[in-house]
Amino acid sequence: MRTIDVNETIDNAPFGAFQWTVVALCGLLLIVDGYDVFVAGTVLPTLIAEWGLSKPEAGALQAWALFGMMFGALIFGPLADKIGRKKGVAISFMLFTLSTLLTGFASSPEQFKICRFVAGLGCGGLMPNAVALMNEYAPKRLRGTMVALMFSGYSVGGMVAAGLGIGMIPQYGWKPMFFIAAVPLLMLPVILWKLPESLGFLIRQGKQEQAKRIYGKIDASARLGHDDKLVFSETKGASASIVELFRHQRTLRTLMLWIAFFCCLLLVYLLSSWLPKVLQEAGYAEKASLLSLFSLNFGGMVGAIAGGRLGDRFGLPKVVVGFFIAAAFSIALIGFNLPAGLLFLMVFVAGATTIGTQILLYASVAQLYNLSVRSTGLGWASGVGRIGAIVGPTLGGVLLAQELPLQHNFLIFAIPAAISALAMLVFAISNARRSAAVQLATA
Numbered sequence: 001m002r003t004i005d006v007n008e009t010i011d012n013a014p015f016g017a018f019q020w021t022v023v024a025l026c027g028l029l030l031i032v033d034g035y036d037v038f039v040a041g042t043v044l045p046t047l048i049a050e051w052g053l054s055k056p057e058a059g060a061l062q063a064w065a066l067f068g069m070m071f072g073a074l075i076f077g078p079l080a081d082k083i084g085r086k087k088g089v090a091i092s093f094m095l096f097t098l099s100t101l102l103t104g105f106a107s108s109p110e111q112f113k114i115c116r117f118v119a120g121l122g123c124g125g126l127m128p129n130a131v132a133l134m135n136e137y138a139p140k141r142l143r144g145t146m147v148a149l150m151f152s153g154y155s156v157g158g159m160v161a162a163g164l165g166i167g168m169i170p171q172y173g174w175k176p177m178f179f180i181a182a183v184p185l186l187m188l189p190v191i192l193w194k195l196p197e198s199l200g201f202l203i204r205q206g207k208q209e210q211a212k213r214i215y216g217k218i219d220a221s222a223r224l225g226h227d228d229k230l231v232f233s234e235t236k237g238a239s240a241s242i243v244e245l246f247r248h249q250r251t252l253r254t255l256m257l258w259i260a261f262f263c264c265l266l267l268v269y270l271l272s273s274w275l276p277k278v279l280q281e282a283g284y285a286e287k288a289s290l291l292s293l294f295s296l297n298f299g300g301m302v303g304a305i306a307g308g309r310l311g312d313r314f315g316l317p318k319v320v321v322g323f324f325i326a327a328a329f330s331i332a333l334i335g336f337n338l339p340a341g342l343l344f345l346m347v348f349v350a351g352a353t354t355i356g357t358q359i360l361l362y363a364s365v366a367q368l369y370n371l372s373v374r375s376t377g378l379g380w381a382s383g384v385g386r387i388g389a390i391v392g393p394t395l396g397g398v399l400l401a402q403e404l405p406l407q408h409n410f411l412i413f414a415i416p417a418a419i420s421a422l423a424m425l426v427f428a429i430s431n432a433r434r435s436a437a438v439q440l441a442t443a
Contacts, residue, residue, distance in 0.1 A: 002228045006199050006211070009219055011139045015146075018196075018217040022137045023146055025195050026130045027153035029093060032184040033126050034157020034297070036100050036119055040065060041272040041293055042165030043174035045280060050174075051109055059397020062273045063390045064113040068120020070386030076125025077379015080132070084205075085198040085375070088129040090191060096122025097185050104178030124386060127154075127362070128378035135366040135374070136198055137218075144316055144363050148308025151359035155304065155351070158272065158297030166290045200232040200371045232371060242380060244373045249434055253368060254377075256427035260320070261361055261385030263416035263423070267327065267354045270392035270413060271296060274400065275347070282406060288340075295344045296351035303356020308363065316364045317428030320357055324421035327353035328414045335410030354417070358385075364427075388416075 040062055048058050072092065080088030099119035106112040131147060138146035161177070168176055202211040211230050224230075245254050275296060276289040303323065310319045330349035338346060362378065369377035399409055 002225070004215075004224075004228060004230050006203065006215060006230050006232050009215070010137065011141070013139070013219055015139060015142060016218070016220075019137050019146075021194060022134060022196065023150050025191060026134050026150045027156075028187060029089065029126060029130055029191070030151060030153035031157040031160065032093070032097065032181075032187070033123050034154035035161045036096055036123055036157070036181065037065070037154075037269075038158035038161040038272050038293065038297065039100075039165075039177050040116070041274075041276060042161050042169065042290060043177055044273060045277050045289075046169055046174045047109075047112075048277070053109070055397040055401040056394070057109075057397070058277075059273070059393040059395070061109055061113060061116075062269070062393035065116035065120035065123070066269055066386055066389040066393070068117040069124030069389060070120075070383050072121035072124025072126075073128055073379050073382035073386055074124075075121070075379075077128040077375045077382065079125075080129045081201075081373070081375045084201050085129045085133045086192075086195055088375075089126060089133070089195065090188065092122045092125035092129065093191065094122070094185075094188060096120070096126070097181050097188075100178055100181035101185075102178075104175045104181075124382065128375055128382050131362045131366055132375045132378055133195075133198060135363070136200060136371070137196070142312065143367065144311035144360070145305075145308040147363045147366065148304040148311070148356075148359050151362065152301040152304045154359070155297040155300035155355055158300065158355070159294050162290050162294035162297060165293075166287050169290075170287075199230075203230055203232045204372075241373070242376065245369065245377050245380060250368065252430050253427050253434075256423045256430070257361065257365055257368070257381055258384040259423040260324075260420045260427070261358075261381050262388035263420040264324075264354060264358050264361060264388070265385035266388035266392040266395070266416050267331070267413070268358055268392070269389040270396045271331075271350065271354065273393040274396040278400065278406070278409070282337075292344065292347050295347045297355065299348035299351025299353075300355025300359075302348075303352025304359040306352070307356050307360045311360060311363065315428075316360055316367065317424060317431055320360050320364065321421055321424045321428060323353040323357040323360070324417050324424060327357065328417035328421065331417060332411050332414040335405075335407040337406070357420075361385075 044058055047053060053061065076088050076092055096119045099115050099122065103112060103115040103119065106115055134147050134150045135143060165177060196214050199211055199214055208230060212224050215230060275292050279289040279292050307319050307323060327350060330346045330353065333346045334343065365378050365381045366374060399412060
């Protein structure tokens, strides 16, 4: 009888076809998720005109989906620790695709809000579970890169929403942008068939035979006998409880991550909701304003992948601090009546350092907590972040209604990035001290 540490095997084995399948499937899921999130920003100017909404009313309309995301993250993160990541992903995916489809039939702001809230529940539940699953199957040496690569699908979804909006909204209106959500439902059978369950979850549940079948795909040379036992080095731990997030000297780091999540998601959804409308009012044509949303998400994709690579090399906390500092400067500069080329460059940098950094924050959370509470940690961090996401569009609507100069608005928008940089600097220092203390204790 042998006892085999699955976590050790994943860390040492080559990154093979099985793990690439997990990256591809989770990436596809997040493309759909990103589309659902960013499609609202593409249709907002049209909704304001069609339904006669004020800017604060439009901001509140956007906030309903984000309100749903907050509850979705808090519900489906801990739930997946109990029922399994695969079920959590499937339920979340079906919930938000069906609700997004139904949004296209909304004939009033009230119906729109309800559909967007339910869609938000699914979107909020998908992210933490997809990140936790990818984090588990990626070797430690590549974890930041693989999670970031998978999560870049979120930005691709935003680019798809902006690209389709440029071609469809002027000619067909806003409703077909939501009808397109029916297409990804065809992916659900493939997800249920190909997406693996969490190995750690199966081992905790005592489902050794199922775990061995998945293990054989990771290590094709393995010849497991009936008496061989798989273990996951992080399996032993506390139950999935929020209290556990503050134990083992994690209190300060948990709080700093929550502050960073709050401010980062505030920025992501503030920019994605209002950037096209603000640029239209600044004199840019409708297609040019939607192109800014494409540039924002393209930056997010590049920032996520580059940040993941840099994080694996230099450490995620250092990279995140640098990205937030760049975000503060680039967002502030957007309001200074820049030439078109320089404007889109600043939007690109803002996307790289907000959307891209959001992805790095998820990876930071996944690395902070052990397996038994990882989804709970991701769910709570994401849930706190969703409060910021709700504040973002609402704050944007209130600020823009004040008709302040464009420069003043974007200087205000840059403040959360500066706060995030400071919070992650404290996190990085605390993390370094904790690591040094552990090394001394084991020396």
